[in-house]
Amino acid sequence: MRAEEVAKGLAAMECPPPQTHPWVEPAQGAKVAVVSTAGLCHRGDPPFSFGGADYRVIDRQDARDVVMSHISTNFDRSGFTQDLNVVLPLERLDELAGQGAIGSVSRWHYSFMGATDPAQMAPAVGALVDVMMRDEVDVVLLVPV
Amino acid sequence: MLGLVPQHVHAMQPPRALNVPFELGRPLGKPGDANYQRRVLSAALALLDAQSGPVVAEFDDPDYQLASAAEEGWACPVSFAQTQDDSPAGRLRAEVDALAPWFHRAQETNATATGTSGLSIDQVLTLLLGLASAEPWAFSAELAEEGPFEDVSDVCRALSVGDRFKLACEDLKMFYTEAIAAQPKPPSPASLQGWFWGQTEAGALLQSLKTALADNPDKLLRNHARFTIVPAELH
Numbered sequence: 440m441r442a443e444e445v446a447k448g449l450a451a452m453e454c455p456p457p458q459t460h461p462w463v464e465p466a467q468g469a470k471v472a473v474v475s476t477a478g479l480c481h482r483g484d485p486p487f488s489f490g491g492a493d494y495r496v497i498d499r500q501d502a503r504d505v506v507m508s509h510i511s512t513n514f515d516r517s518g519f520t521q522d523l524n525v526v527l528p529l530e531r532l533d534e535l536a537g538q539g540a541i542g543s544v545s546r547w548h549y550s551f552m553g554a555t556d557p558a559q560m561a562p563a564v565g566a567l568v569d570v571m572m573r574d575e576v577d578v579v580l581l582v583p584v
Numbered sequence: 585m586l587g588l589v590p591q592h593v594h595a596m597q598p599p600r601a602l603n604v605p606f607e608l609g610r611p612l613g614k615p616g617d618a619n620y621q622r623r624v625l626s627a628a629l630a631l632l633d634a635q636s637g638p639v640v641a642e643f644d645d646p647d648y649q650l651a652s653a654a655e656e657g658w659a660c661p662v663s664f665a666q667t668q669d670d671s672p673a674g675r676l677r678a679e680v681d682a683l684a685p686w687f688h689r690a691q692e693t694n695a696t697a698t699g700t701s702g703l704s705i706d707q708v709l710t711l712l713l714g715l716a717s718a719e720p721w722a723f724s725a726e727l728a729e730e731g732p733f734e735d736v737s738d739v740c741r742a743l744s745v746g747d748r749f750k751l752a753c754e755d756l757k758m759f760y761t762e763a764i765a766a767q768p769k770p771p772s773p774a775s776l777q778g779w780f781w782g783q784t785e786a787g788a789l790l791q792s793l794k795t796a797l798a799d800n801p802d803k804l805l806r807n808h809a810r811f812t813i814v815p816a817e818l819h
Contacts, residue, residue: 450591457638466629477783483739486700487748489812491803506697508751510812515609515773520690520697520762522615531612531621541629578632580625581585581598582611 452557469577471536472545473497474567476553477519477526477584478509485551492559495565497548499529511554513584526584545576554582586611586628587640597638600631604643607773613648625818673713676785680705683763690766701751703738705759707733708752715749716789716796724749724802745802753793753813756786781818790814 441450478487486508487495497505507516507525518525532544549567551560571579587603588611589591604624606613612621624643631639667678690696701708710733714723727745740748760780764770771779781787790813797809 446589447589450589450595452595452598456764457599464632466632469632471629482699482759485742486739486747486751488744488750489807506700508700508754510750510808512812512815513608513817515607515777516697516758517761517765517770517773517776518607518615519756521765521770524608524618524621525612525615528612528621528625531618531625534618534622535625535629540626576628580628583586583588584609584611
């Protein structure tokens with residue numbers, strides 16, 4: 440199946456109706472966490488496989504050993520090999536927090552593997568929302584790959 | 585959120601989205617360019633100032649497109665020397681040897697993303713060449729038992745044969761990618777893809793495995809070989 444056909448199929452998937460007035464937090468005081476779909480994990484964590492609908496936790500204090508185990512072969516990995524921030528911009532968020540552009544950066548960030556049917560990921564997403572609320576995260580930056 | 589595929593963002597209508605014009609795999613745009621990455625992030629976070637939504641904005645940067653296009657003339661970065669062993673396996677090992685100095689350089693400057701399979705690069709070659717041999721069924725069965733490797737990590741030991749194969753393929757690709765990306769003026773993603781799949785023995789080996797493993801009794805191994813090793817445009 441060609442990449443264009445995959446993209447077309449994904450675009451045709453049914454999505455929940457959008458909220459026209461979503462609750463948002465001004466960036467200046469917000470605590471920010473990143474959710475990636477790049478199949479990232481720490482070295483030694485179980486890698487993602489076909490149908491992986493769970494997530495991995497990325498510890499900001501130990502992000503140098505982050506590896507990628509996304510099953511798709513249809514995106515560039517050379518940028519990631521040069522600079523983790525091109526996929527998971529934790530150092531950039533730290534800098535923005537230092538400048539006062541955001542309030543703070545969570546210690547904990549998360550990665551799913553975007554090749555799985557989103558409906559299968561829903562239970563893990565729901566559980567993760569609870570985790571981030573307990574972590575007092577105000578803004579979630581979703582970063583696809 | 586950042587959006588790499590505008591039609592997906594349009595379908596999802598997330599509360600705040602910034603469509604970016606970058607290649608898949610590079611949502612922040614430019615590796616190693618902190619100022620540029622901050623510009624992208626700041627543009628996305630500024631959308632939080634809107635009082636209602638959904639809001640979908642565009643990060644327009646015509647210069648970025650020009651920069652990518654300008655790299656397309658990138659030539660093959662490595663001239664692999666003739667080897668005494670001119671078999672595909674001999675040429676593959678010679679390629680890896682030729683790239684090793686750059687791979688080691690990459691390890692010194694960046695955290696390596698290789699090793700997700702838990703195998704060394706030599707073990708990766710042994711595994712993939714075994715599966716490409718005349719008796720891939722016997723080799724995959726051996727992998728499912730004790731396996732041909734005495735010294736493997738706990739990560740590797742816990743993996744199924746299919747996942748070990750998939751991650752070994754990714755480790756090989758990542759070895760080449762990291763080695764080339766460590767060289768001065770690394771190429772664009774498209775050029776790198778074209779080189780790997782069109783001009784290297786490693787790319788040829790991975791493409792051959794789709795056929796070699798088409799009838800393998802291990803379903804996951806077979807499906808990985810068919811769907812997740814070679815880019816869709818080469819199928």
